[in-house]
Each structure stands twice: as structure tokens, then as C-alpha cells.
Amino acid sequence: MAERGFITLAFDPSFTGESGGEARNIASQEIFTEDFSAAVDYIGLLPNVDRECIGLIGVCGFGGLGLNATIIDPRIKAAATSVMYDMSRFLAKGANDSFTEENRRTIIENLSRQRWTDLENGTPKFAAHGIGFNEEGEMVQPDAFLPDELPENPDPVLEEFYEYYKTKRGFHKNSVNSTGAFTATSPLVFMNAPQLTYIKEISPRPILLIAGEVAHSRYYSEDVYAAAAEPKELVIVPGANHCDLYDRVEKIPFDKLEEFFKKNL
Known part of the structure; x- marks a missing residue:
């Protein structure tokens, strides 16, 4: 856009990348x-x-x-x-609005209790901002947005993000999505404020x-x-x-x- 004559400002959001703020990689x-x-x-x-x-x-x-x-x-x-x-819809309802009311209650219960755990540990847990559920109905919140290596027959969306964030195409050492995740409790307010x-x-x-x-x-x-x-x-x-x-x-x-x-x- 700058090349096309617009005065253009690009920035990293607070707590991420080159922007300041503590705790790091919190999503608000x-x-x-x-x-x-x-x-x-x-x-x-x-x-x-x-x-x-x-x-x-x-x-x-x-x-x-x-x-x-x-x-x-x-x-x-x-x-x-x-x-x-x-992101408020994604975190509250899941991909393609797939969460049930029980799923939502489970996420809120688990993440609210994680706040106590973070305080007890003296440091926040970091986890992927995508939350899912296994076949037993248990909440799954991976430690990182992307694995270091793709599994066999990966989900197409996972593969697409991996090919961007985990390769020279889009990798950056300060990128949340390249290297890790946001704080585990970040989804809570997104879920409650459309x-x-x-x-x-x-x-x-x-x-x-x-x-x-x-x-x-x-x-x-x-x-x-x-x-x-x-x-x-x-x-x-x-x-x-x-x-x-x-x-x-x-x-x-x-x-x-x-x-x-x-x-x-």
C-alpha cells in the first residue's frame, strides 16, 4: 500500500512481536x-x-x-x-460453530481454574488459542499453536498454517504462531464479549x-x-x-x- 502512494503504518499488537507489554503473548x-x-x-x-x-x-x-x-x-x-x-465467535463457539453449550461450560470452568494454577506457579501457562475436544468429550488445549513436525495425513487447515508459520515463508522468532502460543486463559473474555x-x-x-x-x-x-x-x-x-x-x-x-x-x- 505504501508503494501505491498511501502513508502506511504497520504494527504488532501489544504484548507480541516487537511491541512491549507484560505478560508476553497475552491476548486481549x-x-x-x-x-x-x-x-x-x-x-x-x-x-x-x-x-x-x-x-x-x-x-x-x-x-x-x-x-x-x-x-x-x-x-x-x-x-x-x-x-x-x-476470534470472539471462534473461541466461544469453535470452528464452524461446532461447540455445544456443555463444551462452552467446560472451557470456562477449566480456564477459570487455570488462573489459580498460574498464580500458584508464578508464571502463566501458554497454550494454543484453538480449543477442541477429544472423543471422550475432554477439553484439549495444545501447548503450541503448531507442532514442530507435521503428523502423517495432517488436517488440511493444520497443514496450511504449518506451511506458512513453520517454514521460511512466514517463520519469525518473535511470532506467537511460529514459536508457541498465547496465555492459556486468554480466550475467556473473547468468549464473553462478541x-x-x-x-x-x-x-x-x-x-x-x-x-x-x-x-x-x-x-x-x-x-x-x-x-x-x-x-x-x-x-x-x-x-x-x-x-x-x-x-x-x-x-x-x-x-x-x-x-x-x-x-x-
Whole structure:
């Protein structure tokens, strides 16, 4: 976007990567939403920025969080997402809304008690932000987002993330997804505070939702599109999976993003 003439600010969210904050790798829906508004604070004070022409792009989980920020920060005049996840929905309901009410109660019970364990140990437990259940109905929260090696016949979504985060393509020593996980109790507040309850209030500011044709996350963008008010646009990228729209520059619709922001800023 900078190459296309936009003054562009990219940042790591609080507690992760190059950003500061303790405890490390904690995930906070409120703080991550605030990070977007803090970025607007900063960029709006630059002397060469028209503060009435600020837009936002959010990718994956930060697509949903970016929309969450846009709802409550009308200084953001246009918002675009790429392969967005609604992490509050994912953590509360599981992939494809597969959790039962009993599953949800089990997660809340276990993670609330983990808070005592963390205090007793003097350090937080770290675990993957994806929670599942085994055949016995027991909660499974892996210690890391991804294994060091792929198992035989891996789940296609696991394989897709592995090929991005665990190879030279996307690995970084400070990346939560490359090297470990968030604090185990991070999902709790996400589960209890739906991000996009007031999605209609972004209108009349426009939103652009980009999803891959074969992305496992496609339904999030489609559901947000259905719930949002006009003006809104949904772009499905032919043949693209979820991680393709992280870094495959030949698939990311930059022309569309440029057109969207030049029209609406």
C-alpha cells in the first residue's frame, strides 16, 4: 500500500512481536481493539497526514478486531479485511460453530481454574488459542499453536498454517504462531464479549471484505457481509486459501484495495 502512494503504518499488537507489554503473548480483545485506535492517534498527528482520510486493513483475527475498532472509532473512514476471523465467535463457539453449550461450560470452568494454577506457579501457562475436544468429550488445549513436525495425513487447515508459520515463508522468532502460543486463559473474555454486535453502526462508512474461495475462514466474511449495512462489498479471490491472502502478492487483490481506499478516503 505504501508503494501505491498511501502513508502506511504497520504494527504488532501489544504484548507480541516487537511491541512491549507484560505478560508476553497475552491476548486481549479490548487492548487489541485499542491498538488500532492508538495507531489512528499516532498517524493522525503526522504533519503530512489528512486525519479525515484514515483507513484500516486487518488480516485474519485482526480483521475482526479491526472492524471492532472501526465500530467505535469513526475517525476510521473506511475499513478492509483479508481472510478475517471473528476470534470472539471462534473461541466461544469453535470452528464452524461446532461447540455445544456443555463444551462452552467446560472451557470456562477449566480456564477459570487455570488462573489459580498460574498464580500458584508464578508464571502463566501458554497454550494454543484453538480449543477442541477429544472423543471422550475432554477439553484439549495444545501447548503450541503448531507442532514442530507435521503428523502423517495432517488436517488440511493444520497443514496450511504449518506451511506458512513453520517454514521460511512466514517463520519469525518473535511470532506467537511460529514459536508457541498465547496465555492459556486468554480466550475467556473473547468468549464473553462478541466483537461485532454493532457491525451495522459502521455505516455509512464503507467496508470491504476479502476472502479466499477455498479458505476455511470464508464463512466469517460472508456472515459479516450479510450482517453489515451498506455500503459494503465482498470480494472472493478465486482459488485462494486462507494463508494465500497473507503473503501471496499475486493473489492479494491490491488493485481492489487501492481502488477502495482512493474512492472512499
